[in-house]
Amino acid sequence: MSSGESFVEVGRESDFPLANLPYGVFNTPENRKQRIGVAIGSLILDLSAVVDLFDGPLLHKDNFRDGHPFSQPTLNQFMSLGCDAWKEARSTLQKLLSTSEPTLRDNESLRKKAFAQQSQATMHLPAHIGDYTDFYSSKFHASNVGTMVHGKEKALSPSWLYLPTAYHSRASSVVISGTSIHRPNGQTKPDPNQPPVFEPCKKMDFELEMAFFIGPGSELGKPVSINDTSKHIFGMVLMNDWSARDIQAWEMAPLGPFLSKSVGTSISPWIVTMEALAPFLTDNFKQDLEPFPYLRHSDRYNFDINLQLELKGDDMPDSAVIVETNFKHVYWTMKQQLAHHTSNGCNLRPGDLMGSGTLSGPTDESRACLSEQSEMGKKDVDCGNGTKRVYLQDNDQLTIKGYCQNDKIRIGFGECTGKLLPAISYPFAKDST
Amino acid sequence: MSSGESFVEVGRESDFPLANLPYGVFNTPENRKQRIGVAIGSLILDLSAVVDLFDGPLLHKDNFRDGHPFSQPTLNQFMSLGCDAWKEARSTLQKLLSTSEPTLRDNESLRKKAFAQQSQATMHLPAHIGDYTDFYSSKFHASNVGTMVHGKEKALSPSWLYLPTAYHSRASSVVISGTSIHRPNGQTKPDPNQPPVFEPCKKMDFELEMAFFIGPGSELGKPVSINDTSKHIFGMVLMNDWSARDIQAWEMAPLGPFLSKSVGTSISPWIVTMEALAPFLTDNFKQDLEPFPYLRHSDRYNFDINLQLELKGDDMPDSAVIVETNFKHVYWTMKQQLAHHTSNGCNLRPGDLMGSGTLSGPTDESRACLSEQSEMGKKDVDCGNGTKRVYLQDNDQLTIKGYCQNDKIRIGFGECTGKLLPAISYPFAKDST
């Protein structure tokens, strides 16, 4: 189905035309219950209010005696159903919302029940996230960071070009856009010749990433063949992986990042489906080595998604766009990431979250975290009007935006925003302060 | 309440006397529903069948309009209630099961409904595990491994003595005792001068660990003061952290272990509560450096728990005990681990799992993984009758047992067992084999 027109007004600059229809979980002051909705223009269509209108063979309510997927407080059940159900839902929604369809258009009382204003709604995590994995899949980012830490010759770790490097991260601290994060306290070693200290982080950073949600899960002991990986990918969101660089540097050997990352990870509330992104498929990143057969696929699975990050500090009259990059700079495709993740038999569950890693591109302005832009604190990053940053300051507000655009349509992600609050005073034990 | 006697017969060698009462989740051939039980002797008391008998102020059914914690399919809700509710449950259970109490003892039809044979039951994961963190808290283990990899001078990473090193691991692949694990396929680099290969792991290993479950959660941005940490610790299990050493060596730089660990992690089904373990409190491990104030506590929070691991291979007439160690060799206490984990504001959720790390002690037989015993493959590990191992062979069955013993009581953990099945034939994409 093409983008078409909706009876809901959708401005030309809107992220959410009829061709998008991203899924999210929201509630409103009038109805505190968390429910599933899709964004259209500046509205939300409340799917829990129109469950009966899904009359296709896969989503008909008779299939779900214990509750319809669209009556749930998260998207996990719908995610688990797989692409055919996702297609059916999209086609039903595009019909229901189209100019030519009277069911909703001409039923004022149903419209009143079924639509909410995005501006009035509170968004929640769209899924229960069983596990969150963060990849490290931009070669520009890995090379820049590696060069700063190990020098140009040893910039990439030995396995980087052979496999999509990743680490298990913390699911409990994944938060929805709009949630503020406190600057963490932690152990750091500011002076290499002195013992470490425990104090508020002094090198707080962001990482501009995207992430995808797993649809149907997989069984323990059963790798997903790379040809089947796309069946397990539901859709994508924007992500800010808050990172405490000084804590990270001290804790990281030998088991990887830990408290530097579990401070919090912010995601945008609307999951844009892979079907909505299909018009923006682009060539895969050219890989330096032919990967192992289990990581090989010849079809395109890269996406042209414009990304930017704005920073607004207390000292700034206006927000400054300090990163402009694109998802397409990612070296390893999401198919390769998933094939690798399950190659050992690791099982997936609906709602698992997979981060891309910092999405740096080839240019200076596309360096997608502060430490990369400031070369680990050595260079000022210009934020306009004489303001600058090396790392984040208290009360800095960060906003990531993302959209795809061709001459016909714009498919947007909305935004992923979050503020860095000052560190709290640490609750030491009474007998030890 | 003291151990006392139960009207249920409990042999002297039983892990599950009236003083233990560990919690688990089970079902039976007669009743497929997953439900909560406590182990007593060779029986299980089905708590869902006796919910009405919990008549204390905290667990009375009137408090739970949406379902009693003991009518749930996992322990998460009960875990979230905190120590006072745990104490009330224990005291009610010890009364109900005691020789002197007629309620169950003299009601044959209730007894028939409420008791199941452990030998007839299937055990399940006791909780929904939101996040699983694995620490690295035996100094013996970290020193032995570090010496093999980096040499004696640089054995411990620089931060090891300052903080409880840990990594976020994979929750989806935590499995209940009895689940078989397939030898994983993966990338390894057997010859340092040749490119890596993708094939079945050749250095499959176990790690004898214990783990604790989180009770009440904590809020994002609110560290738990070390004085309050024990309120968040529900109880302990045995754990085998299956580890693919060759995959680990190749993937680990710079972000830590990933697919080498998400192959599977086995835990024992019965959670022994901290209250049952209290008689076995022992001195904390003497620490080399005085820790930072946020990690300081003067009370004892170490436990004397005997641990062993048996290996039974196809080539062995009998199983061989190849590890004998004790939980008390752990350098960082569980209080320190939790205080550190939340020091950055990372939130906890009921049912989170925290592994101790490989529990090696000071002696050769207490080295608690094969790579440590075989010095990374250089020495044979004697398994009796002329059999030996360097790493695991296909069909090796591993069984961890653990118990506390004084002159009055024995508090046991039952066992954590699992078999290593051969690698599967890898499902390569059709166009790439």
Ligand SMILES: [Ca+2]
């Ligand atoms: Ca990241």
Ligand SMILES: [Ca+2]
């Ligand atoms: Ca481990």
Ligand SMILES: [Mg+2]
């Ligand atoms: Mg994070």
Ligand SMILES: [Mg+2]
């Ligand atoms: Mg494991």
Ligand code: NI
């Ligand atoms: Ni979960």
